[in-house]
Amino acid sequence: MNGKTQFEMLLSPFYIGKMRLKNRIIKTAAEMNTHDPVDAHMNQRTIDYVEAVAKGGAGMVILWNAYLDYPLGARMPDGLRIDSDKYIPGFIKLAEAVHKYDCKLSVQMMHAGPWCPASLAGRPPIAASVMQEEVYGFLSDETAEATLSEIEDIQEKFVKAGERLKQAGVDHLEIHCGTQHLGNTFMSRHWNKRTDQYGPQSLENRARFMVEILQKMKARLGNDYPIGVLYNAAEYGIDDGITAAEGQEFGRLFEAAGADNLHPKADGIGPLYSLINWPEAVCYPEVPDPLPKELDGSKSGAGFWVPLAALVKKAVKIPVIATAGINAEMGERILREGKADFIGMTRRLLADPDLPNKVAEERLDDIAPCTRCLSCIEAIHTNYIPGVPGKSFCRINASLAKEGEYEIKPADKKKKVMVVGGGPAGMEAARVAALRGHDVTLYEKEHYLGGSVPVAATIKGLDIEDLPALVRYLYTQITKLGVKINLGKEVNRTLIEKIKPDVLILATGGLYSVPDIPGIDSPKVVKAADLNRTLKNFLRFFSPRLLIWATKIWMPIGKNVVIIGGGIHGLQTAVFLVKRGRKVTVVETAEKMGKMVIENHKVRLFGWLEQKGVTLYPGVKYEEITERGLTIITKEGEKKTLEADTILPALPMLPDTELMTRMKGTAPEIYQIGDCGDPALIIDAIGDGSRIGREI
Template sequence: MNNTKFEKLLEPGYIGKVRTRNRMIKTANGTSFIETSGYVGDRALAYYENMAKGGVGLIIVESCGVEYPLGVQHPPVQFHLDDDKYIPSYSELTKVIHAQGCPAFIQFQHAGPWNPTGLLPKRDTKAASTLTREELPGPAFDVPRGMSLAEVREYVDIWAKAAERAAKAGFDGVEINGATCHQINTFFSRIWNKREDEYGLQTLENRARFMCDIVREVKRRLGKDYPVLCLINVAEYRHEKGTTLEEGVQFARFLAEAGADAIQCRAHSYHHRDGLIQPEKMFYPEPPETLPKDLDWSRRGKGAMVPLVEAVKKVVSVPVFCAGRLDPVIGEDYLRQGKLDFVGMTRRLLADPELPSKVIAGKLEDIRSCTACLHCIDVRNKNQLLECQVNASLGREREFVIQPAGRKKKVMVIGGGPSGMEAARVAALRGHQVSLFEKTTRLGGLVPMAAIVKDVEVDDLLGLVRYFRTQIVKEGVTVRLGKEAGPMEIAEFKPDVLILAAGALHNTLDIPGANRRNVLSSARLHRQLMFFMKFFGPKTLQSLTRVWMPIGKRVAIIGGAIHGCEVAEFLVKRGREVTIVHADKTLAAGIPVEDQLRLFPWFDKKGVVRYTEAKYEEITDKGLVITTREGEKKTLEADTFVVTLPYLPNTGIAKDLEGKAPEVYNIGSSAEPGLIVNAILDGARLGLKI
């Protein structure tokens, strides 16, 4: 198809002599899909095969250690090609990618002092120089010792040997990761480098020498035509000794002169463990007083790194690109302006590996929306298998194969939330006759309301609902809005399969005074929002809440898991004084740790008082009486008390409708309250089963 709208995005490109299918690059990300033995197994093969099948121009296989276990931050679930014995299994990986017509690079890295999860055991951590605990630029690092000159040269050999193995395994090129706070970056950055030899901080050439030596040695061993891509921090922020833009541009020039065939640009911000890898998160919960300079914040993080690419392109003749919340539309615009040579993507391709094929076909409405929720990052940083909130098949490619149903069935879905819509979508794809009944006038379940509360992610969440609505209509699902389905409707419909996706039940606060007028239960809050949503969309309603809400100035939130903390954030932004009281030990269950690391300091700054392991006693004229974890009785004064206790399973509906169809299934939060990721996974699995 001649797609002129994405003419630049879809044209082939070159990194060295390797031709990419288009200008979209799947940038490297960890998956935890490697076998604990260190070999590439079926899960990783299926994942990368499916990614290649989706039409992306080039795949960069995830961060692979050049040394093990010292060189990785996620043992034993991180790729590492530190021994020749692994070459045959990596060869199988390149074969499945190449079979789809896609070139494959592999990213090599060495963790150095970086310990973002805090899970690493004590080990011989090495960096450019020795630093004390007090000198470390944040909490996500281990104390390193400085490498001797002999060790520096030994590591050049270690990196080059890894590249040799990659070539033997059939990779078309390698990416050398010298960014973030990995080993190589400790030579670039004055924060880490205190050396006085030829790799020291006296000159920019010295600071770049380690990575340049690696590039030159790889080229010497594999030939000048074997592509080497370099990933570096072009700028560092929130530290007085961080790499400046001017320095980073010169580092890129030195690397190109050493033989690098392309440069991927990144920036890093210290004092947060993932820095600027997800630039849109700089706006969560609110943007800081000053955003890192040099970057483009006009799209709230999308394309933030592009100015770095522009600066580097002025001094090198090789391709330069970046990632960072880019999408096909923005990417095409930057390509046409000559600001990018390629468009790097990760999370959008995790959400929908077929994104490139859908762009080629001109079917943008079929692209599954990435919600920027960071669930993928959260599970990865816990050394768990990579998972996507909206794409249930990610990492389960062999399990989630859409095949025609053996017998076409009449399927009735009750509930238009994520689990119901996904079950309807998958069942319809398999050829079943599907009807979905939603008692309200909108699809999405609680997602539109979540979009109101989550200021930063409103567009992404609404995009997910829009995607589901489009897909189920395209697949012939009959959607009946404003229609509550009970026993009479079921008897009239006569389904072969009845899917109950009606959502969870609201929990109640069972203490004296819980029925007072100034106590806002989650059920009452839900009813109020649903009433106003009859007249206003989520975006409009979100704006109106900044003008007026029927909630007092001082608010006590009872329940501090994900719902309580998100409501607290929402209310603080609307000028309320908030206190959170939680019965459990840990706040914010269900919120990714990356977001918690930003949210809690923001709570501190805004004066949000938090009590954990508290017992709710009663609500009186004076306030909420609690017993603190220290055993002290305390009365918390407030004008409004908002109850955000955990939801309860809707087991009653399953009992009431048992036997109303040959097959009856209760799924999603109706069966077990959880997050969007759980609901969609539940719906997908059932859609494949029936």
């Protein structure tokens, strides 16, 4: 089957109301923090980002919510606004940029409700009822019950903002009453304790606030102007959440009120389900068992809410968007099976905005894969630090949300570039340098590419993060770009002096650290360097998938394991060993465990480890390693020997501080990138490679 037939449904046009979309791929809303921190007008950086998605071939792109009621309806002090006519010109520019590519533009509309901090609102945040609840790990300020006149006022603000966006040339609006925004506080029995016509006495009453908004918008914007609704079609983790049957009924009510499409999502409260927006966070380290039947855990979160979307689709005649972890192949299947009419993608298109065009051109190998790592959420939201130069927002796409600044331009002068090290940093540097027209040769001392990634893939497993896909993608790209690849070749000064590169890029990886503990040379201790060497030797002949399977049968690691290091390396190793039946204890000198672990993964990880009987000792001092195991002084000052058959140091890598000195004078330009310069995560390594590739 060729690519065009393979993706026939995904690439086929379809309608939302009377609006025709050229294909079924909708870029779902994702707040990217590209706005100006002080000016709430549309800015060029946001336009560049949205335009890249439109250019990449999506049928429609939904911009994240612009504040329609400021400050009461805002989530943060800064952000795009559409609560005044003065913001219309910015949206005109955005619409013009998107329309150049036969792509439709939608804008999400929501009122933050409990998400608005009282300090920003200058009053208690507004909700259906008085309440205080954890929203995404933060306790909201206590809300005030919306009065009838406030309800009317906010509804009017939705309509006015809709009129402005329509006037700007925006093609579609997506009303967002999901998560725990204002609209949801009316729809969910968990929040709504009112006694009036907007109360929880009936589903109609719970839907009334949103239904009236829809009706008013339809009346004022025109019946043909398409409006969709994003809502919680089911809520988990609480007894009084929206049930899937209610989700179907809400869908019917929205359809009757004039909605042109539905975008049902699952939501939740509490440690298990609060992060269901990114289902991998729910499915890591293990898919919960049992799962509600409307959730599909068979692919570790990919397509998690599809059964729910299918249920809603059964209840209505208007088109339904299915979202969450869906790639092109899965999207095509969902459409063919009649489970949805459109496929919503956020992260696939953050990783590669050109995905739709590449699918249409049958260039599947060229799609930069989203490995569902959640680094984007971490970089854009959880640990967002404005204006950190060089910090990437996506693991694989370093130019995400910096499209203008990171545009790849041909090099002024073609240079002979020698890249040493075929990990993510080296491969990305080679890719970008070759794209710019440089003559690039890459050397890797192992017999395969990827640096530490194949080992990491073996430890992490492939259920959620398909790390080999990342290596395959970079390998395919550099091969197509004509980068000369030398495997199994260790580079030394003599070789560099013989080749005489104009630019030498050192991406040789970090150094393994050995903790300074008396007895560290005991046969009980499996040093990281030795373990990695063993795994790398196996990886020369076997794929990570085979190795993952083989390690479930046998590993030279005892039953009782103490891991030294409670950061990302140690905790991932703990998960790996627990899944292979080992009894694990983790010790860490820092006061807190989990350094560099994605915040959204921590939510489940620590509970899971505890449930599996893993003991964590943060804040310890190491005393010695003996025949019995590791002796520590606990945080409380108690001397304790942790019995172990095997002791595994799993500490962060160290930079190779002497590398530049060793290579000094071998080339006119020398750069050190990735772990050998500053050991960090794959997102940082690729960001580094991309930066150097663009700068040379």
